[in-house]
Amino acid sequence: MNFANRPVFWVVKIIIIALVVCVLGLTSLVSDQAENDRDILSTSMLSENGPSISEEILNLNSLEKTFLSSDFYRKERMLPLTVTKDLKYFLAYKISNKSMAKDNELVLIGMPRQLIDLYLVDLSENKATYLGKTEFIINQAWSEDGQHLALVSHKSVKILDLAKRSLAEVPMQHETDIYNTNWGLDNRTLYLHRDTTPNYYAYDTYSKQMVKVRGRFQEGDVVYRGKASGGILTSKGERVGIANGLYYGEAPEKQLFTGEVTIHDINDGRILVSYDIDNPEGGARFTLAEYDLKTGASRVLYNEGNLHTKWKIFKASYLKTTGDIIFTTFKLSDISVKYSLVRIEPNGKETVTEVPSPLYTVTPGENFLHFAVFKDGESCIMNTADFKFSDPGLQQADQKSEIRDLMLHVLYIYGSETPKLDEFKQFFINTYDPIPQEALENILLEVEGPKYWQFIRQEIGKNVTMTLKLKDANRASVILNGDYFRGPHELVKISGKWYVTGFSTWPESKARNDVYRACTRFIDNQIKTGKAEADFNRKRDQDDYVVRTTALLNKMRTQSSKIEVGEIELWAMSDPHRAVNPDAKEARVKIIVTLNDGSTEKLQGYFSRGDSGGTWVFKGLGKLSTGLFPK
Incomplete structure (x- = not known):
C-alpha cells in the first residue's frame, strides 16, 4: 500500500527511525499483545497539535448528560445510540429479553448476537416511540440531509426513515458480514463495506435495488466515503469491476491510498483506516493506521506481523472528546478466547483492558462504551472517564459449553507452531463403531513433518463460528465455518468427555x-x-x-x-x-x-x-x- 504523498511519508519515516527509542518509551504493551509488530507513535509525529475538540461533540456531550439524567436511562435502562442532526431526537435502545443463547453457543471467536429494542426519544416531550427490534449495532450513518439513518448489525442493514418513524430492511443478495456504511451526497445511495472488502454493495433507496455489487463497479463510478477536514473522500471504479483506492478532495483529487481501504472513523483532519500490504514472500499483512490529511503523515497502530495472517481487529473508533483511539481484538489460548480493548492516548501511551466481547457502541456524547455480551440479559457499560466498568461483576460473561470448549482447544492446536503430542491425545481419538474414524492418527501423521505442519497450520481469524448437529447423547457433527483445512469434525463422547474422532468422514452420507x-x-x-x-x-x-x-x-x-x-x-x-x-x-x-x-x-x-x-x-x-x- 503506497501513500501518494511520498516525500512527506519518507521524511516521517526517517524521523521515526531517529526517535525509535523515544517511541518505545511512549509505548506501553501488555504481554499478551507482545507478538504483534506495533509502531505506536505520539500524535505529535503527525502534526504539532492534536485534533481540537469540536463544538459539535461538546454539544453532544452536554446533551447526552441530559439524557442520562432522565427516566429513560435511570428507570427504562435505555442507552443513547445517536442523535438526529437537528439535535431534537435521540435514537436509543435497550437490551431485549429475547434469548439468543443458542446462536451465541456457535460463536467460537467473534461478535456476540444480542437483540435490542429501538426507540426514538423526544426529551422535550418526554416521549419514546418504539421502532422495532434489531441486533446490537455495529455501525450507523446518517444521510447528508439527516432524514435517514443506516444501521448495521449481524448480517443485516436497516434504514430508519425519520419522517415515517419506520425501519426497513436492505435486501442482501448474499449473506455477508457488513462492517460499516456511508451515504452518497445524493441522499439516496447507501454504500456498504466489509471490514476487509470496502465498496461491496451500493444500494438505491428510491428503487430499493442493489445497483452495484462487488465485481460490477465500472470505470467512472465514484463511491462516496465521507467528509474530512472540509473535503470529501472517495473511491473510484476500475476495469476489474471493483471500486478501489482512497482519494481526497474535488477534481483533481489527491490519492491517499491505492488498493482497498476501509475507513473506520474520521476525526477532523484525521482518518482511521485499515488495509493490507502484499508481502514479496506471499500472503498479506493487515494494518490499522491513522492518516493525517493536513500533513500527509501516518502512523501504524496495529499489524499482524506475519506473512499469512487473518484480520484480528473487530472495531476501531476515535474518541473525539479526548483524542484517544480505541479498537478491539482477541487472543486465543489453550483454554479460552479473551477479548481486549486497546486504547491509545494522544501522547502515545497504550493501555489494554480485558472486555466481555469485541462489539461495542460509543454513546454520542462519548460518556460510555457499551459492550454486547454473550450472556442473555446482561449489560456491560464502561465509563470513559476512567475506562472501568460500572459493574465489574459483569466484565466477563463466559460461555459454558463442553462442545464449544473442545472446539476452542482444537482451534488453538490448529494455530500452534509446535503442538505437543499429549495435547492431541487429550482432544482427538480413533474410533471404529459404526465406521472407522481416525482423527488422532491423521493429525499425528500431519505433525510428524514440521514443514508439512507449517504448510497446513491455520491462522485463526476473528470470525469463527460453527454449525452443530447433535446426533444423540454421545455423537455430534461440527463444521467450522470459514476457509479451514479441517472443516467438518465428527465428535464422540466417551466416559463423559467429548473428542474429535473424524475429519470429513460424513458417516451417514x-x-x-x-x-x-x-x-x-x-x-x-x-x-x-x-x-x-x-x-x-x-x-x-x-x-x-x-x-x-x-x-x-x-x-x-x-x-x-x-x-x-x-x-x-x-x-x-x-x-x-x-x-x-x-x-x-x-x-x-x-x-x-x-x-x-x-x-x-x-x-x-x-x-x-x-x-x-x-x-x-x-x-x-x-x-x-x-x-x-x-x-
Missing part, C-alpha cells in the same frame, strides 16, 4: 457409502484377480510411481490373507482441503492389508468421480502419508 462400495469392488475385482496389476504393467510410461504401485498391488495379491476398507475421508481438491459437504468429488481411503505372517500394513487409495457425479473410480495407491493423495 450417500457419497461415503458409494466410495466404500467402489473400493470394495476394486479390491475384489481388480486387486485380488491381478487385473489392476496387469493394467499398470501395460502402461507405456513405467515411471517410479507406476513401478511402486505395481509392486504394492503384487504384494497385496500374493502376500495377504485379508484386505479391508478402513477410514474414508471426502476431499475437495480445488483448494485442497477436506470437503465441507458430502457432495465431494474426491476421496482418500485407507486400505488395511493383513499379510500372511499376521502383520498389517495400511495403504492409501485415491478415488474420484466426475463433476456431474456418477461412478467413483480408482485413481491411485500409495503408502499412508501426509501427502494428500498418492502420486
